[in-house]
Amino acid sequence: MAIGFHVTCLILIGMMGAGKTTIGRELAKRRGVRFVDCDHEIIARTGVTIPTIFEIEGEAGFRRRETQVIDELTRESDIIIATGGGAVLDEKNREMLMQRGIVVYLNVAPQILWERTRNDRNRPLLNVENPRARIEELYAVRDPLYRQVADIIVDGGRCNPNSMVRQIEKVLPTLRKTTCIH
Template sequence: MAEKRNIFLVGPMGAGKSTIGRQIARQLHLEFYDSDSEIERRTGAEISWVFELEGEEGFRAREEKVIEELTENMGIVLATGGGSVMSKESRNRLSARGVVVYLKTPIEKQLARTQRDKRRPLIAEAEDPRKVLEELAQERDPLYEEIADITVQTDEQSAKFVVNDIIEQLESINGLG
């Protein structure tokens, strides 16, 4: 790869951003980061605990700072948290500093992929996780679409297929790969 560009994955929880991101990074010989994992590393605590202690607002402030710092690097793949697009500053940084890939995933798939995951504070305690995911989608989907350079459906595809699809699209728009 002649030029090391950043690749930023956005999308809802359960879209496969971390799984897909790791594989893209491996194939393109880039460094992989996950903003949620980075927050956990820096705080020494799980995301759910940060949410409990600081609320969503405190978590989002940490997330915005992590995204600001990580997007200053070159040659990385970054899997962002589902709500990272709620910050205009983060959206601007992601758009300006790399190629944004939106992993679009239907609610059914999100539910299937997240139903046993107690580390997702927005749905872990929800009486109706489907309703929460639908509300989040209504609020966030337009923001994902606003900054996406590439949009990929992840619902019925294998991770390998999605990774190859993304890499092909990256090559066609930027000469990556």
């Protein structure tokens, strides 16, 4: 492994637009392990977009699919997983995340999240009259849950992705929690 330590299951959490996919891909590349974005996995399995799933099954249907994917992926070894922003809303998901891997919370302020996502039409939860206010509402509900499950909290703010990856790599070797539960 490129950076001299072993974590079999690393899970990235945070709001939409926090950089989970970008950071996850880079970490996986540097460690030579598999990377999976839960939302992309759901799209691959269903053959439709997340907005289509929301339209047909509602948020509850999407969340059921998300829990199934998280359960399956967190049982694998040598993997980095990026969850959807709302994965922490379900208590079962929070328990799986805490028990099965190292959880990294990419904490990004609502203003920056809004700047990053304001032109993205593939985010069903932001298809509202005031998406900026919606991001602030979601952040207020989710931030305590992210903090509850996180082993590492990285301030994403205006950092570039490589800086965030280096911060994570610096802290990982100091943690004792290093294996997934199968």
